Amino acid sequence: MDMNSNHTPVLTDTAPITNSRLHVHSSLLPYSHTGATFSHGMLLNIPRKKTGILEDVLSCNWLDAMKSSSPPPKNITKDVNHGLASSETDPYFNWLLKYPSALSSFDQITNYAKGKRIALFLDYDGTLSPIVDNPDCAFMSENMRAAVKKVAEYFPTAIISGRSRDKVHEFVGLTELYYAGSHGMDIIGPVRQSLSVSHNKQGKKVNLFQPAAEFLPMINEVMKSLIECTKDIVGSKIENNKFCVSVHYRNVDEKSWDLVGRRVNDVLKGFPRLRLTHGRKVLEVRPVINWDKGKAVTFLLESLGLNNCDDVLPIYIGDDRTDEDAFKVLREGNKGYGILVSSAPKESIAIYSLRDPTEVMEFLKSLVIWKSSPIKSHI
Numbered sequence: 001m002d003m004n005s006n007h008t009p010v011l012t013d014t015a016p017i018t019n020s021r022l023h024v025h026s027s028l029l030p031y032s033h034t035g036a037t038f039s040h041g042m043l044l045n046i047p048r049k050k051t052g053i054l055e056d057v058l059s060c061n062w063l064d065a066m067k068s069s070s071p072p073p074k075n076i077t078k079d080v081n082h083g084l085a086s087s088e089t090d091p092y093f094n095w096l097l098k099y100p101s102a103l104s105s106f107d108q109i110t111n112y113a114k115g116k117r118i119a120l121f122l123d124y125d126g127t128l129s130p131i132v133d134n135p136d137c138a139f140m141s142e143n144m145r146a147a148v149k150k151v152a153e154y155f156p157t158a159i160i161s162g163r164s165r166d167k168v169h170e171f172v173g174l175t176e177l178y179y180a181g182s183h184g185m186d187i188i189g190p191v192r193q194s195l196s197v198s199h200n201k202q203g204k205k206v207n208l209f210q211p212a213a214e215f216l217p218m219i220n221e222v223m224k225s226l227i228e229c230t231k232d233i234v235g236s237k238i239e240n241n242k243f244c245v246s247v248h249y250r251n252v253d254e255k256s257w258d259l260v261g262r263r264v265n266d267v268l269k270g271f272p273r274l275r276l277t278h279g280r281k282v283l284e285v286r287p288v289i290n291w292d293k294g295k296a297v298t299f300l301l302e303s304l305g306l307n308n309c310d311d312v313l314p315i316y317i318g319d320d321r322t323d324e325d326a327f328k329v330l331r332e333g334n335k336g337y338g339i340l341v342s343s344a345p346k347e348s349i350a351i352y353s354l355r356d357p358t359e360v361m362e363f364l365k366s367l368v369i370w371k372s373s374p375i376k377s378h379i
């Protein structure tokens with residue numbers, strides 16, 4: 001990928017998650033990955049069902065996609081010692097066999113990480129902060145902030161969010177991290193010699209990368225149309241994420257979801273260079289460019305001088321469909337671990353899972369304990 005190019009990446013359509021052969025180095029995989037079969041050499045063929053990440057949006061069946069965008073959390077009995085559901089008949093228990101808990105598998109993860117440099121990528125909503133009804137109030141806890149701050153002392157850490165970069169930075173409030181907003185279309189990363197240099201608000205040299213910059217006027221225009229066309233739908237909310245716009249329907253009566261979908265699709269007919277993706281009870285309008293959270297991970301790894309290095313282990317933690325692009329990059333490149341945050345079974349390209357932001361915090365703290373114990377992390 002040419003990071004110096006000023007050209008806007010052109011969309012070639014992200015391949016949906018299918019049961020295609022996912023080439024994953026065996027050493028990256030948990031022992032208990034059921035359904036995984038070795039084919040040639042170290043390659044794995046993992047049979048997984050379609051999740052329909054893009055096709056649900058491209059087909060006319062967007063109402064089904066809206067309904068399935070955030071399944072209600074299941075009431076699960078937890079085994080305190082192992083983080084596993086108590087009954088083998090529990091769907092979550094069975095799901096954990098396929099996506100083992102990153103906490104239960106912590107030793108395995110850190111065994112693989114020994115002698116490697118970990119780079120951490122964290123989604124925000126649903127990963128660092130719990131999902132709440134009002135997107136403006138999705139605050140992370142002080143304990144989580146402290147955990148992220150601590151982990152960033154040991155590993156290069158980036159936040160990659162669908163939110164605007166400024167908003168997510170404001171929520172997280174830590175200057176020592178790298179931030180990618182608008183699903184990776186607005187990145188502030190480390191400075192590399194070869195790249196043009198900008199300055200942030202504190203006057204610090206930063207590397208600003210905005211591959212969708214030319215879409216800004218169009219995004220502002222579509223946002224006005226979206227506000228106008230949803231103003232009579234009680235509970236709907238339009239959020240400006242700079243290079244994307246979110247149309248929230250979490251607080252809309254389910255009977256009107258269809259109306260939200262139709263209105264948004266109608267508006268988009270006048271904007272062929274914009275497309276729609278689904279998040280958790282949110283429709284996300286974004287430019288038709290070949291750029292996503294996966295590309296942002298690659299960009300940041302390159303900026304950090306950590307891309308294509310055998311001794312680097314990137315870990316990406318996220319809960320949403322847009323995070324799948326990042327999981328895919330890590331999995332296909334045999335690069336590192338994707339960890340899905342979910343309290344309900346769902347298909348993913350991630351390798352491991354965590355139940356909720358509380359478990360994410362526990363995982364981050366465990367990484368710090370492991371790393372600060374020189375014997376464990378180096379031998």
Ligand SMILES: O=P(O)(O)OC[C@H]1O[C@H](O[C@H]2O[C@H](CO)[C@@H](O)[C@H](O)[C@H]2O)[C@H](O)[C@@H](O)[C@@H]1O
Nearest residue numbers: 124125131132133135138161162246250280282
């Ligand atoms: O990539 P992310 O950091 O996960 O951002 C994705 C979207 O997150 C936010 O919406 C989600 O969280 C809200 C607060 O908990 C919730 O009310 C909403 O239903 C969720 O979809 C954010 O508001 C969106 O703009 C982001 O695109």
